[in-house]
Amino acid sequence: MRIPTIFLCSVACIASTTIVQNVSAQMAPISDYFVRSYISSGPQINTTAKPDVLFSHAVRMHDASSFQIAFGRTLLPEGTKLRMTSYFDGATQHLTASALRQWNNKSAWFNGSHVLVELIAEPNSTAAHVTIEGVMMIEQFMDEDRSICGSTDDRALSYENRDARALPIGCSAWIIDDPNHTLLTAGHCTEGGIGDVAVIEFNVPLSDANGNLQHPGPEDQYASDVESLQSNYATIGNDWAYFGCFPNTETGLTPYQAQNDYYVLSSAAPPVNGQQITITGFGSTSSPVSPTYNQAQKTHTGPYAQLNGTSIAYQTDTSGGNSGSAVLNESTGEAIGIHTNGGCSSSGGENWGCAIHNSGLQEALANPQGVCVPNILIYSFANGFPDQVGPNNPFSIPFTVSPGNEDPLSNSVEVVLTVNGDTEFLGNLHQGGNEFEVMLPAFQCGDTIEYYFKAQGNEGTWVHYPYDAPATKLSLAVGDFVDGVILQESFEDGIPNDWSASGFWAATESCMPSGDCDGGAAAYFGVTDGCTYEDPNTASGALQTNQISIAGHDGAIVLSFCSALETEDNDSYDLAELFVNN
Incomplete structure (x- = not known):
C-alpha cells in the first residue's frame, strides 16, 4: 500500500499556512x-x-x-x-x-x-x-419526516413541467417569472452552498421498486451556477434561496426554454380567506404508498391556514424532499411562498413556508446575480477591465452590446464616469454593428475612479453594467504599482528552521513532480528512498509555515504553489488539504 505523495515548490504565503417550533425542515431522507x-x-x-x-x-x-x-x-x-x-x-x-x-x-x-x-x-x-x-x-433512508395532515397520504402523482428535483440534498425547486425564468427553493436546501443543489432535474421518472432514485436523461439535468446563488436560512418565514442554472450540455437550452412553463409570483401572501393551497414537489414516501413514488413528483391541495408576518401555514400534505416547493394559491394561480417546514400529523397541525414578501427575498429578486442577471441586452468585454492604470495614461475599453430580449439602440450607449466625485457622460461610442469603444482620459495618482455602462433597448428598457449600477460600479486604481514577495521558498536548503513538519515531510531533490515547477527541490511527503511508501499502515503529517505578517502590504495578496498528488483507491485516506489561517 502507499500513502499520498505530495510535493510543494516555490511557495508565496499570505499568512500562517498548514497543509494538511415543533416543525422540521423538509429535506429528503x-x-x-x-x-x-x-x-x-x-x-x-x-x-x-x-x-x-x-x-x-x-x-x-x-x-x-x-x-x-x-x-x-x-x-x-x-x-x-x-x-x-x-x-x-x-x-x-x-x-x-x-x-x-x-x-x-x-x-x-x-x-x-x-x-x-x-x-x-x-x-x-x-x-x-x-x-x-x-x-x-x-x-x-426510511422516511421519518412525513408531515401528512390527517391519517392518509393524499398526494397524487403529477407532471408539472415547472417543478424540479434538486440534488444531492434532496429538495424541490421551481421556475419563476423573473426576467431569465430562473429558480427558487428553500434556504436550508443550500445551507452548504450551491453544491447542495448542484444538479437540477426535470421530468423525473419514478423510483425503482426499492425506492431508490432514478434520474431523467442528461438532457433534463442542469448544473447550478454558484455565482447566481442568494439565500438565507434563519427561521420559519426567513428561509429562501434564489439561483439559476447553466444551459443544458445536450440541448443548449435553459430550464425555462426546455420546460416552457413557470410560476407567477404574487407580490405578497394574502390574508387567510378560504383559499386552497397546492404543494407540488419531490417528497419521500413510506408504506402503504408505493416505493416507486419516493421522490417522484407528487401534488396535494389543502386549506390555507395562517399568515403570520412572513410565515404562512396550510393543511396540505408534504414530506421530506418537499422543502423548496412552490406554495400555490389556487384562487389566483400565483405562488405566495416557498414550502420549508413540516408540522402536520395524523392528529392535525399545519405545514409551513416562507411568504413571498420576505424582504430579503425581494431584495435578491431585485438584484440578480450570475445567470439570473437579465438578458435584455448582453454586454461582453473581450479584453476585460483594467483594475489599475498608471498616471497620465489614457486608454480604451472595447465592448459589445448584443440583442437579448430587446435590440440595443446604438446611440443610447454611454459610459458614466465619476472622477473624485465629479460625474460626466461619455457618448458617441458606436463603432458599427454591436461594437463600441470608450476612450478613458488620463488620470492622476490617487484619483478615485468609478464608472459603469448603460444602454437602452428598443422597447425602452435601460440596462446597466454592472447590472445594479449605479449602486455597484466598476473601479480603477491609479498609480505606479510594484509587486513584492512576502515569502518565497524553494526547499533547496531543506525545510526552513522556523517551519514545522510532522510525519514524512522532508525536503528532497530526488522525488520531483513533473511539470513546470520552480527550483530543483521539493517538500515531499513519503519515503525519499524510492519516492514511494510501501507499508500496510497509513500515515499522516502536516507542513506549516511560520507566522507571516502582511501588515503594510496593500492590494491583492496571492498564494501560489506547485504541487502533485499520487493516490490509491481508498476512500478513507489519500487526501491532501491546504489551510490558510487554520
Whole structure:
C-alpha cells in the first residue's frame, strides 16, 4: 500500500499556512457519499484524420441503482470532449472543458451500475487527458419526516413541467417569472452552498421498486451556477434561496426554454380567506404508498391556514424532499411562498413556508446575480477591465452590446464616469454593428475612479453594467504599482528552521513532480528512498509555515504553489488539504 505523495515548490504565503417550533425542515431522507478510485488516461493525441476515441473506461459500481462520476485533473483542449454513456438505459452526456467547469468536475447522474467514459478528439487537436477520481452515490433512508395532515397520504402523482428535483440534498425547486425564468427553493436546501443543489432535474421518472432514485436523461439535468446563488436560512418565514442554472450540455437550452412553463409570483401572501393551497414537489414516501413514488413528483391541495408576518401555514400534505416547493394559491394561480417546514400529523397541525414578501427575498429578486442577471441586452468585454492604470495614461475599453430580449439602440450607449466625485457622460461610442469603444482620459495618482455602462433597448428598457449600477460600479486604481514577495521558498536548503513538519515531510531533490515547477527541490511527503511508501499502515503529517505578517502590504495578496498528488483507491485516506489561517 502507499500513502499520498505530495510535493510543494516555490511557495508565496499570505499568512500562517498548514497543509494538511415543533416543525422540521423538509429535506429528503437521503445522504450522498463519495467512493474514491483513481483512473488516468495519461496524455492522448489524435493522430488520425478523423474524430477518434482516444481512451475509454467502464466505471462499474456493482449493485448501484445510480451514480455520478467525479473527475480529477482533466485537460480538454479545443476539439476534445468527454462522452459518458449508461449501459443501463443508454443515457449520454457530453462535456467540453467549459461544461466540465460548470458541472464542477462532475457528470450528470446516471442510472444503473455501469457507465462508459470516453475521451474523444477531433483531428489535429492538442494533447488531452482525463482523470476519474471516483463516484458520488446516494444512500436512501426510511422516511421519518412525513408531515401528512390527517391519517392518509393524499398526494397524487403529477407532471408539472415547472417543478424540479434538486440534488444531492434532496429538495424541490421551481421556475419563476423573473426576467431569465430562473429558480427558487428553500434556504436550508443550500445551507452548504450551491453544491447542495448542484444538479437540477426535470421530468423525473419514478423510483425503482426499492425506492431508490432514478434520474431523467442528461438532457433534463442542469448544473447550478454558484455565482447566481442568494439565500438565507434563519427561521420559519426567513428561509429562501434564489439561483439559476447553466444551459443544458445536450440541448443548449435553459430550464425555462426546455420546460416552457413557470410560476407567477404574487407580490405578497394574502390574508387567510378560504383559499386552497397546492404543494407540488419531490417528497419521500413510506408504506402503504408505493416505493416507486419516493421522490417522484407528487401534488396535494389543502386549506390555507395562517399568515403570520412572513410565515404562512396550510393543511396540505408534504414530506421530506418537499422543502423548496412552490406554495400555490389556487384562487389566483400565483405562488405566495416557498414550502420549508413540516408540522402536520395524523392528529392535525399545519405545514409551513416562507411568504413571498420576505424582504430579503425581494431584495435578491431585485438584484440578480450570475445567470439570473437579465438578458435584455448582453454586454461582453473581450479584453476585460483594467483594475489599475498608471498616471497620465489614457486608454480604451472595447465592448459589445448584443440583442437579448430587446435590440440595443446604438446611440443610447454611454459610459458614466465619476472622477473624485465629479460625474460626466461619455457618448458617441458606436463603432458599427454591436461594437463600441470608450476612450478613458488620463488620470492622476490617487484619483478615485468609478464608472459603469448603460444602454437602452428598443422597447425602452435601460440596462446597466454592472447590472445594479449605479449602486455597484466598476473601479480603477491609479498609480505606479510594484509587486513584492512576502515569502518565497524553494526547499533547496531543506525545510526552513522556523517551519514545522510532522510525519514524512522532508525536503528532497530526488522525488520531483513533473511539470513546470520552480527550483530543483521539493517538500515531499513519503519515503525519499524510492519516492514511494510501501507499508500496510497509513500515515499522516502536516507542513506549516511560520507566522507571516502582511501588515503594510496593500492590494491583492496571492498564494501560489506547485504541487502533485499520487493516490490509491481508498476512500478513507489519500487526501491532501491546504489551510490558510487554520
